[in-house]
Amino acid sequence: MNVLDFVTLVGGIFITFLRHTGRMSLFTLRAVSHCVRPPFFPRLIGRQMVEIGYYSLPVVGLTTIFSGMVLALQSHTGFARFAAEGAVATVVVISITRELGPVLAGLMVAGRIGAAMAAEIGTMRVTEQIDALTTLSTNPYKYLLAPRLIAGFLMLPLLVLVGDIIGVFGGYLIGTYKLGFNPSNYINRTWEYLETLDVVSGLVKAAVFGFIVALMGCYHGFYSKGGAQGVGTATTNAVVSASILILTFNYAITELFFAK
Amino acid sequence: MTVPKIKLQAVYKAFGSKQVLDGIDLEVGRGESVVVIGGSGTGKSVMLKCILGLLQPDKGSIQVDGEEVTRMRSREREAVVRKFGMLFQGAALFDSLTVWENVAFGLIQGRRMEREKARAIALEKMAQVGLTADVAGLSPAELSGGMQKRVGLARAIATDPEIIFFDEPTTGLDPIMADVINELIVKTVKETGATALSITHDMASARKIADRIAMLYKGKLIWVGPASEVYASGNPHVDQFVNGRAEGPIRMEVRL
Ligand SMILES: Nc1ncnc2c1ncn2[C@@H]1O[C@H](COP(=O)(O)OP(=O)(O)O)[C@@H](O)[C@H]1O
Ligand SMILES: [Mg+2]
Numbered sequence: 001m002n003v004l005d006f007v008t009l010v011g012g013i014f015i016t017f018l019r020h021t022g023r024m025s026l027f028t029l030r031a032v033s034h035c036v037r038p039p040f041f042p043r044l045i046g047r048q049m050v051e052i053g054y055y056s057l058p059v060v061g062l063t064t065i066f067s068g069m070v071l072a073l074q075s076h077t078g079f080a081r082f083a084a085e086g087a088v089a090t091v092v093v094i095s096i097t098r099e100l101g102p103v104l105a106g107l108m109v110a111g112r113i114g115a116a117m118a119a120e121i122g123t124m125r126v127t128e129q130i131d132a133l134t135t136l137s138t139n140p141y142k143y144l145l146a147p148r149l150i151a152g153f154l155m156l157p158l159l160v161l162v163g164d165i166i167g168v169f170g171g172y173l174i175g176t177y178k179l180g181f182n183p184s185n186y187i188n189r190t191w192e193y194l195e196t197l198d199v200v201s202g203l204v205k206a207a208v209f210g211f212i213v214a215l216m217g218c219y220h221g222f223y224s225k226g227g228a229q230g231v232g233t234a235t236t237n238a239v240v241s242a243s244i245l246i247l248t249f250n251y252a253i254t255e256l257f258f259a260k
Numbered sequence: 261m262t263v264p265k266i267k268l269q270a271v272y273k274a275f276g277s278k279q280v281l282d283g284i285d286l287e288v289g290r291g292e293s294v295v296v297i298g299g300s301g302t303g304k305s306v307m308l309k310c311i312l313g314l315l316q317p318d319k320g321s322i323q324v325d326g327e328e329v330t331r332m333r334s335r336e337r338e339a340v341v342r343k344f345g346m347l348f349q350g351a352a353l354f355d356s357l358t359v360w361e362n363v364a365f366g367l368i369q370g371r372r373m374e375r376e377k378a379r380a381i382a383l384e385k386m387a388q389v390g391l392t393a394d395v396a397g398l399s400p401a402e403l404s405g406g407m408q409k410r411v412g413l414a415r416a417i418a419t420d421p422e423i424i425f426f427d428e429p430t431t432g433l434d435p436i437m438a439d440v441i442n443e444l445i446v447k448t449v450k451e452t453g454a455t456a457l458s459i460t461h462d463m464a465s466a467r468k469i470a471d472r473i474a475m476l477y478k479g480k481l482i483w484v485g486p487a488s489e490v491y492a493s494g495n496p497h498v499d500q501f502v503n504g505r506a507e508g509p510i511r512m513e514v515r516l
Pocket of ligand 1: 280299303306307
């Protein structure tokens with residue numbers, strides 16, 4: 001391969017990248033503008049909220065409870081090496097509220113909801129149902145996408161709040177039954193050093209992640225093409241891109257909140 | 261001189277390097293029924309989607325009632341779209357809704373009509389296309405292909421559109437059901453006085469519903485004329501197509 005071929009290849013990839021970024025930015029702007037302008041569809045938003053919030057509870061509950069448990073166990077072995085076991089409760093609650101709660105819930109919901117949205121909207125695209133919406137004087141951004149984005153943005157913080165509590169409870173279980181902490185002591189320790197910002201930053205992350213998951217599901221579904229295979233690709237892309245964006249934004253938001 | 265209902269002038273549309281529409285000129289008069297015939301993948305659906313604004317043509321002019329629609333803002337465009345009803349190739353029914361909700365969709369969402377009132381109209385339109393009230397509560401997936409086409413037809417006419425597009429209304433149906441659908445189309449177009457633009461590669465269907473027939477080949481309308489003359493067009497491409505012969509100037513790109 002000579003130099004010119006290489007430059008062409010890199011240039012081609014770069015242009016494709018720019019085109020996708022541009023299309024995604026325009027899509028996001030349009031979708032958001034439809035989220036904040038009436039008319040709204042309360043019934044559709046409600047249905048999506050139940051789907052995202054209620055039906056994701058088991059998955060999120062399971063992941064956070066085991067994370068809380070393993071955190072207690074691991075930090076205990078680690079801290080025992082320099083006689084700081086007393087910090088276990090604090091470490092568990094801070095890790096869960098700041099990081100693990102929102103990130104794990106975000107990733108789980110990306111797998112559950114992002115994939116489902118991409119598959120549903122993608123199928124509607126390839127079977128011309130989205131075109132049909134337009135011919136029936138209904139804006140697909142408003143009817144199809146806005147309710148999902150609004151529900152994702154609103155429900156993930158609630159989900160994470162519940163996940164936080166379950167995760168801390170997981171740490172408590174291990175702390176008291178296995179590591180021999182006094183229960184009231186453990187709970188005191190949990191509250192003592194917890195700051196509002198720990199929880200709030202986690203909830204802000206959750207809102208952003210919820211929006212990202214819904215946005216990626218909608219975007220990849222909306223632009224899917226080419227039948228069943230295209231819908232499959234859209235589903236995969238929705239989950240992968242949502243996961244990557246969640247981890248990227250997780251760092252960025254942490255930096256915003258806590259960098260000195 | 262009266263303004264044609266739909267007028268296309270030199271419409272071009274390409275996907276990548278593939279020129280699908282290569283200069284289309286077509287006029288459809290008020291209350292007229294025009295059928296566009298042509299092989300699969302020649303861009304018939306693309307042409308309809310350009311008129312509806314679902315696709316943006318690369319260049320050319322498309323007028324509906326004398327109004328240029330290609331460069332309209334979305335609000336004006338919505339007003340124009342209200343004039344149309346469309347029966348999609350695969351029916352494109354919303355599978356999350358019941359049959360009657362599908363039919364009433366344009367009334368409830370598009371026109372903000374109350375559900376009860378919209379339901380009554382939906383049942384009336386369903387009766388017009390031969391669907392009884394007992395299918396109203398079913399999901400579209402529970403219906404056969406012919407029934408789905410009927411629901412699609414009822415949905416297309418529910419808002420009493422001035423212009424109706426039919427995209428391959430009989431493809432994939434058995435000959436008897438195809439004829440039933442053709443009859444329904446002729447009947448609805450007559451009863452409502454709507455302008456109709458249909459697409460098909462089924463000649464029986466074309467002859468039945470068309471006042472005029474146009475043939476799309478390689479991105480151009482190579483022949484336009486009265487339906488009665490389609491078998492005596494004098495155009496070898498049209499002759500080959502309407503008689504369904506493998507031999508002739510149209511070469512199918514068959515790759516083995
Ligand atoms: N959205 C699109 N993107 C890329 N290519 C398309 C798109 N829509 C249609 N095409 C291409 O345009 C050609 C004509 O398609 P179509 O109008 O659906 O054919 P038909 O005449 O069978 O209705 C096909 O080759 C198809 O691959
Ligand atoms: Mg087609």
